[in-house]
Amino acid sequence: MYLDSDNRRPSLTPTLALRVAMVSGVALVAFALIFFRLWYLQVLSGDKYEAEAKQNQVRxxxxxxxxxxxxxxxxxxxxxxxxxxxxxxxxKGLPSDxxxxxxxxxxxxxxxxxxxxxxxxxxxxxxxxxxxxxxxxxxxxxxxxxxxxxxNKDDFPxxxxxxxxxxxxxxxxxxxxxxxxxxxxxxxxxxxxxxxxxxxxxxxxxxxxxxxxxxxxxxxxxxxxxxxxxxxxxxxxxxxxxxxxxxxxxxSVDLDVQRAGQKALGGAKGAFVAMNVKNGEVLGLGSSPSFDPNLFAKVIRKRDLDRVYSKENGEPILNRAIQGGYPTGSTFKLITATAALEGGLITPDTVQYDGGSLKVGDVVFKNAGNVVNGPVALRKALSVSSDVYFYRLGQEANGSGKGLLIQDWAKRLGLGRRTGIDLPGESKGLIPSPKYRNDGFAAFRRCVERKDPTPQEISFGECGFLDRPWSVGDNVNLSVGQGDLQADPLQLAVAYAAIANGGRIVRPRLGQRIEDAGGRPLQELEAPPARKLKVKEEHRQAILEGLRSAASEPGGTSEPVFAGFKIPVAGKTGTAEKGAGRADQSWYVALAPYPSPKYVVAVTFEAGGFGAETAAPAARGILSELFGVSGGGPAPRGTAPD
Amino acid sequence: MHASPYGTSVKGFREGHGPRFIRIDALLLLAVLALVACSLYTIGTATRGDIDGSPYYFVIRQAAYCGVGFVLMLLISRMDYSRLREWRVGLYGAMIAGILLVYALGSVTRGSKRAIELPFFQLQTSELGKVLLILTLSAFVVDRIRQLGDRETTSRIVLMALIPAMLVIGQPDLGSGLVYISIVVATLFVAGTKWTHFAALGALGVTAIVVVLVAAPAVGVEVLKDYQKDRLTAFVNPAENPAEEGYQQTQSLVAIGAGGKTGRGEEATQTKLDFLPEHHTDFIFSVVGEEFGFMGAALVLSLFALLIWRCLRILTMSKNLYGTLIAGGIVAMLMHQIFVNVGMTIGIMPITGVTLPLMSYGGSSVIVTFLAIGLLQSIHAQARETALAKGRDLAI
Structure with missing residues (x-):
């Protein structure tokens, strides 16, 4: 042996025994801990972890x-x-560098x-x-x-x-x-x-x-x-x-009608609707200027997106048929007439004298083109579009009852609310009322007090444009579709359809049915029931006759446009003034065939001038496609003011 | 169990004293061989698809390391470990030199220098250092056994261990460094150092941890690398950042949990599809858990328990204090590695990069563990021989 100490074999001293026991205890505790943890992981939670492992590997x-x-x-x-x-x-293939x-x-x-x-x-x-x-x-x-x-695959890993x-x-x-x-x-x-x-x-x-x-x-x-x-x-x-x-x-769309409508608009700012008056099926609905939706099929370029939204290009993305809020001009007279008849202001045969103008307070309201129509009853008033006749109704309506006769009937006929067509983004439009004007004016005054704008700022609309309270003149304006009124072609189509179909407010529908790839029907898309309105038959007939006369009798505002057209049409022109320096909004709403109309066609141009000049010929183009009759070349343009 | 004198005995080492038989611990040998078998089988199934064309690459290498280790173990078990006490200074120098050599010549793996490239394998001197530290620390403790009560003795011994430990942590190899600390604590503990000294050491340790983790970063000195801190904190809540630091631990938990009672065998997707990182080295226990389930994991743990029991038993029967202390150091080394490694795979310990003795793939780790087992066998054999010489037979 080498070293002395080696020879003294230590017996197991009490100290060593205690310490070895402690080390053993530590080992025991450690192993027990591991065993319990393993038991917990593998036996008690095994299923959970197995599910996780499976999910780990599947994509x-x-x-x-x-x-x-x-x-x-x-x-x-x-x-x-x-x-x-x-x-x-x-x-996978991307270079890692x-x-x-x-x-x-x-x-x-x-x-x-x-x-x-x-x-x-x-x-x-x-x-x-x-x-x-x-x-x-x-x-x-x-x-x-x-x-x-x-x-060149190698260049493109x-x-x-x-x-x-x-x-x-x-x-x-x-x-x-x-x-x-x-x-x-x-x-x-x-x-x-x-x-x-x-x-x-x-x-x-x-x-x-x-x-x-x-x-x-x-x-x-x-x-x-x-x-x-x-x-x-x-x-x-x-x-x-x-x-x-x-x-x-x-x-329900007919491709030919849709095409004809788009062609009739011809790129000018405007919109059209062609609808079945009985069930609300829309055969065509379009807005102009249009855009190519193929641009959106892939990731659209910023340049294209800007063009589609740009105001200078006429905001092609806007669907003017359901989003354009415009004053409707004389096409509104159908609503004023219905209100006056049902509200008892007139009968179909009440005659009023149209002297070319009507003085309300200090303001003189004139006929378009200063025409003097003489004594007129409702039919004639609609036919020649006598403004004075309807100005009177507007004046009277403002003074009777709550003064909301026309507003109530406009609402009943579907203005100022969404038609419920199966398209997103529809706007409500606006029926001006005393409350609307007066609330707006109050806000205007508060704004002026707070901001103290210069007259120039006020003229630019710093505080909005409601710079005076409601007056009877506003109701007079409303009676002929001028002023604050905002409606779109689809709303007017619904209102005209109601007069044509006996008082049902249809809900316009585009979706007909869901089919499989082979065209076999899977599910019909049912139109919800229409709202029913009570309008006296003789009132309805009188209005329709007036509209028919406007499109067919000499002196009627759109008679020149539909002269010689094979299908009997009843229709109303409209020309809405939009303020100094801006071209008039042109409207035409047609019902055909008279006397029991099947379709309503509404057309508007933002800067179309007189209704008979642009909108009516466009409507004629759409009608000829609807009825499959040749229009005979370009439709003749009317010149009659309304 | 009574080993046959001829069957498991090896001829005496020192010829000068005439032919004698020394006896090695058969149960310890059994545990070691069973663990090696488990290791080879597990590495085989885990790495079959890792290298295209050579499915047995890792198994063959691990088998070769085990073979070399086994021969070394037999050689050491035949010699008297006591002679190593004479070489204590040289061994300590060799240990320090080996660790420093890594700084100079080491190859960089994942940001740390831990090994020296040799033709056939990478020598991790910090692994070898563990056994050298056990041998030299024990020797120095024996030298000063009479002054064990002095504070100076304890501080000297601790300092002797801290120098290599800090060098290893600086490589950076935090896991091995902590094993060094465990070794010195165990050696002092088994030697019989006073409780008051341990209390002082404990206070020092806590202070050091506070300084390293809180105080030093607060004044801008980063002692631990970021990844080391992340690992230490990720263990607290592995799910918090499963894509980064918590990833390994989460995947390991999923693997072990998915193994269930009896394992997933061929369906062990966590291992086969590489979701489990380091599946043949640090996380081999997770592979055992996934492929063979609770049964397999329990078997491996039982073998380790057997190993530890035999170590403790050898500790108590050593013929001298030196053997007792060596056995104590080895027990500390093995227990530390088993508990820390298995603990990290089951989410109760932070990830510190410690291998599982005899199971993890790797030449340095395997051979060094065999060296340690060889020393234990030598202690056992010497104890039996002494007992026989004194006419006493020790129950095995």
Whole structure:
């Protein structure tokens, strides 16, 4: 042995025994802890963790479904899909080196005529949002570009070409406002219950029919379930669920009528509606200027978006048929007449003298063009559009009862409220009343006191334009559709339809039924019951006769326009003044065929001059398409003031 | 169990005293061999798909390390460990030199220098340092056993361990550094150092932790690297940041939990699809948990329990104080590594990068563990021999 101390074998001293016991105790506690923890993890929570492990490895790659097609009442395609080639970037193939990635983005940007920074931002945002999925750089690349990418694959690591469905609007600007647009699911929609089940990046309806009937048109995405490892590398497929195309939607729209309407508007600011007076089926509804909804089918360029929204271009995005609030001019006389007859101010045969003007207080209200019509009853008053006749009714209505006779009837006939058409974004319009004017004036006065604006600022509308309280003159103005009144063509169409159909306020409908891809009906879209209005038959007839006379008898405001037209038409022109220096709003509302009208057509032009000059000929064009009669060349233009 | 004198005995080491038989602890050997078998099987299933074309790459290497380790263990068990006391200064110098060598020549793996590249494997001197520290600390304690009550003795011994420990933590290898601390505490504890000294050491330790984690960062000195701190804090709430620091721990928990009672076998997707990081090294216990379930994990833990029991028993029967202290150091090393490694896979310990002895893949770790087992066998054999010489037989 080497060292002395080695020979003294220590017996197990009490100290050592105690300390070894303590070490053993520590070991025992440690092992017990581990065992209990393992028991808890594996035996008690095993199922939970197994589910987590399974979820860990399975990824669902979306196979996007095409949207359903939209067809017209005859089954002609209005909106369908086309296959586009998308340039996409896959996270797997992307170079891991920052510099190489930058170079790739640069090459892509040059090829696709985009900014490199934008390419990078787009790709990174998409890859962050949905991992293991590809990011779209360009949704619809042209063939030569796709060819170039495929031929130079080495220059474009990670870049893939994928077939995608893009919404296609073959008729372009025709019906653009009706069909609407599609776009990627936005932030608010993501939270919306109605879009449950829609995947991030899916394109859904954003306006028009596309939005209104999105839940039918929207397809059901398919899935490609795959197993991936920790790096997201695809290991094997676990099954494919094929995508299901959305339902086909049949509209009441007639493509020919829609086209004729759009043609009649001809690019000027205006709108038209053609509707069945009995059931509210809309055969055509359009606004002008229009735009090409195909722009929205892929990611829209800023330049195009600006153009579609620009005021200088006439705000093409605006659907003037349901969003344009305009004074209606003499077309409002139908409402004044109904109110006066039902309110007992006149009978159909009450004669009043039209001396060319009417003095109310200090203000002299004149006939358009200073015409003197002499003694007139209702029919004649409508036919020649005697303003003085209706001025009197406006004056009388203001002084009788609550003074709201005309306002009440306007509301009953559907003005100042949404018609309930199956299109989003409809505006209510406005029926001016004493309350509206007086409240507005009070606010005006408060504003002036608070801000103390210069007269020039006031004239620019710093405090709004309600610079005086309600007076009888306002009611006189309302009686002929001038002043603060705001209505759109669809509202007028509904009001005229009510007089034509015996008092039913129809709810305009576009959607007819949901069909499968082969056109077999799956679900009829029932129109809700119409509101019924009580209008005496003889009152109704008198008004219709007046309108018929206006379109058919010598002296009638639109007689020149419809002379020789094969279908008997009853209609009313309208010309609304919109203030100094601005061209008049031109209107025409037609009911045909007389005496039991089937259709109502309403047309307006923002700067069309006299109703007979522009709106009536446009209405004639639409009517000839509706009834399948040749218009015989361009419709003759009327010149009669109304 | 009574080992046959011929079956498991190895011929005496020192020929000068005539032929004698020394006996090694058969149960300890059994535990070691069973653990090696478990290790090889688990590494085999875990790494089959890791390297294309050579499914047995890691198994073959691990088997070779075990073979080398086994031979070294046999050689050491035949010699008298007591002789190593003479070389204490040289061994201590070798340990420090080895650790410093890594600073000079080490290869960088994931931001830290821990190993020296040799033709066939990477030598992690901090692993070897564990055994060297046990041998030298024990030797110095034996030297000063009569002054054990002095404060100076305790502080000297602690300082001797702190120097290599700090060098290792600086590599940075926090996990191994903490093992060094465990070793010195255990050595002093088994030697019989006063409670008051431990109390003082404990107070010092707490102060050091406060300084490192709170005070120093407050004045702008960062002692621990960010990733080390993140690991230490991620363990408190792994779900908080599953993509970063908590990822490994979360995946490990999912793997073990998913294993259930009997394991997922071929369906062990956490392992096979690489969700489990470091599945053949630090997180091998998670693989055991996922593939073989509670049964498998319990088996491995039982083998470790057997190992620890035999170590403690050898500690109590050593022929001299030196053997007792060496055994104490080895027990501390093994227990520390088992508890910290398994604890981190089941989410009750922070991730500190400590291997699971005999299970984790890696040459340095395996061979060093075999060296330690060899020392234990030597202590056992010497004790049996002495007992036989005194005519007493010790129950095994």
């Amino acid at each position: 669902k790659l979306i196979v996007r479904a095409p949207r359903g097609e939209i067809v017209d009442r005859q089954g002609r395609v209005l909106v369908d899909n086309r296959v586009g080639l998308a340039i996409k970037v896959s996270p 920052e510099g190489d990635r930058s170079k790739l983005y640069g090459r892509l940007a040059r090829l696709l005529d985009m900014k490199p920074g934008k390419v990078r931002k787009d790709v990174e945002r998409q890859l962050d949002a949905v991992q293991y999925s590809t990011a779209t750089v360009k949704a619809d690349a042209s063939r030569p570009i796709v060819q170039y990418v495929l031929e 990670g870049v893939e070409v994928e077939r995608v469905f893009l919404r296609s609007y073959p008729h372009r600007a025709v019906g653009a406002h009706l069909f609407g647009t599609v776009g990627e699911l936005n932030k608010e929609q993501r939270k919306d219950q109605r879009y449950r089940g829609v995947a991030l990046g899916d394109r859904v309806g954003q306006s028009g029919i596309e939005s209104q009937y999105d839940r039918f048109l929207r397809g059901k995405n398919g899935g490609n379930r795959v197993q991936v490892d920790a790096l997201g590398t695809l290991r094997r497929g676990l099954g494919v669920t094929p995508p299901q195309q959305g339902r086909q939607l049949r509209l």
